[in-house]
Amino acid sequence: MSRSKNILAFVMAGGEGSRLHPLTAERCKPAVPFNGKHRIVDFVLSNLVNSEVYSIYLLVQYKSQSLIEHIRQSWTMTRFIPQHFVTVVPPQMRNGPEWFQGTADSVYQNIHLIESFRPDIVVVFGADHIYRMDVRQMIDFHVANDAQVSVATLPVVLSQCDQFGIVETDEDHRITGFVEKPQATRPMPGSRTHTLASMGNYVFNADVLLAALRSAHETGHSDFGKHILPAMLKTHKLMAYDFHTNTIPGTEPYEESGYWRDVGTLDAYYEAHFDTLGARPKFRMTNRHWPIYASPDQAESAQIENGLINRSIVGSGSIVDNARLDHAMLRRSVLVEPGAEIEHCIVMERSRVGRGARIRRAIVDQDNDIPPGESIGFDLEEDRRRFHVTPSGIVVVPARFFPARKQVVAAPTPSEQAPPVAQIEWLTGEPRLGAMA
Incomplete structure (x- = not known):
């Protein structure tokens, strides 16, 4: 369904990761090592490439040198196919000597990349999570529902609502409310204990995104979750994509269904590592059908x-x-x-x-x-x-x-x-x- 669409991806890889300090004392959060030979950023990049989304801009900011080196060594794509690339993009300082002011501002500072690429669809994903996802399935959902914006969502317990953008929907999965990190919220339909959270992964029609970015810049708004998405609810069709419907080939029955971890704290980072251990792990790193690509390794065997x-x-x-x-x-x-x-x-x-x-x-x-x-x-x-x-x-x-x-x-x-x-x-x-x- 989405194969005929021209798709451009932006990956938000500028996270400072202050809650992961001291691991982020000399590196940004997406560059933090994970498991035996990966870094956190490898998960979103692998998901995009496995989904045949090959045009990727990686927006970097804080302490980015180790991340830049990792991308240079591990994610160089052939120069003979112009639309196959993973390119690191620093802040463009369009508003003077300022770094990215928010998620939307980071894309706005690089709006010329969208204008020159002329995509049909732009996907905007974070680089901070451990998961597998077929991005094409979300894009197909977006196209089938004639959506202008789609937001990937999953249930979280009510006590964690202040850590996420919280989404309210009607029975047709259309988003009717979007509040960024509220102190309290109502449970999602059909549950007393959980609410629906945004994963920070978005699919936009390109023309809708360009108009929204220009409007937000004029009004001084800089963030998708805080500003742009809530403002679009009355004027655009926003749909909630259920991450738990996403299927990955090669997933074993013993693995946790819809595994997704925000490794933004040291405890969460530590626990996620041990989810990958054992003969029947919650998250298996070695799925041959949907690999998480690691950096090339010149060392000897263990x-x-x-x-x-x-x-x-x-x-x-x-x-x-x-x-x-x-x-x-x-x-x-x-x-x-x-x-x-x-x-x-x-x-x-x-x-x-x-x-x-x-x-x-x-x-x-x-x-x-x-x-x-x-x-x-x-x-x-x-x-x-x-x-x-x-x-x-x-x-x-x-x-x-x-x-x-x-x-x-x-x-x-x-x-x-x-x-x-x-x-x-x-x-x-x-x-x-x-x-x-």
């Missing part, structure tokens, strides 16, 4: 010398030497020395966990050299003196908090194809290698 490993992921180039891992996620080139114990932890690139060190319920950012015998996560009062500790007790060790003693892992040997991440259940011999995510 190496397991000995030890006891339960339900863990060991990234490429990592070495586990006679240590114990339980629900651990090691990203690339992590060295775990003999006698070390890592339990319910995320350990990022080029870190070393010293001999006999114990770490529990922690996020260790990249380039840390945990000293031998160090203990993290067992005495939270002591941990709070050195690190950030979330209300639920997750300890966050900033990047390079423990300076390197020496080179952790030998220089990687280039290879033609990136090795897969190893996902390991009860390890008694060689690791079982999962498919390329």
Whole structure:
């Protein structure tokens, strides 16, 4: 239905991610690592590309250098097909020395890109969430209902209404009300406990979007959720797309239906990692029919010398030497020395966990050299003196908090194809290698 439409995508990747600090001390939220070898932005980009939406502008802002490098290395599309691109776009400073003032302003500052591309439909998606979505199904819904704007929605508990744009609809899914992050709201039809929330993913008819952006700029309005969408309710047809109707090939019966996580807090980010672990995870990273593409990896394969490993992921180039891992996620080139114990932890690139060190319920950012015998996560009062500790007790060790003693892992040997991440259940011999995510 939508195959004949010319589609342009904008991805909002300028999020500062202040609630993810210290992980966002040197990088923006979409650039924060996730799972064995991904970054958060890879999910929305993979969804668009898998949906055959190939013309993508990525709008960046805060601390964007690591994100720019990631896009350059991982998302370069062929120069021989002009409309196949993922292009990073910084603020254009059209209103003087100002960064993007809101979601709508970020698109308005790049309105010339819409005018020159001349699309039929513009999709505007966020870059902050962990999920799979066939965007074409939402576009087909938009076209079939003769909508001018469509908003992706899903139910959330009433107590979380202040975290989302809340949508009210009639029986035909037409939006009748839109309030951004209210303190209280009514339940959605047919429920006493849930309300309908916007996912921050929008489909616009291009002419409608252009007119709305110009009008909003004249009135000083800068945000889709706060300003533009509520103002359009009486003059345009806005439809609510039910994300739970979206079907993805290759989804297993044991996976959580309509899995979607806003990883905007450290606790949510931490918990989402462990939703991907195990033989029957809530969200399986290795769906061959709908891959979440990762950055190219030139490191060597993971190496397991000995030890006891339960339900863990060991990234490429990592070495586990006679240590114990339980629900651990090691990203690339992590060295775990003999006698070390890592339990319910995320350990990022080029870190070393010293001999006999114990770490529990922690996020260790990249380039840390945990000293031998160090203990993290067992005495939270002591941990709070050195690190950030979330209300639920997750300890966050900033990047390079423990300076390197020496080179952790030998220089990687280039290879033609990136090795897969190893996902390991009860390890008694060689690791079982999962498919390329």
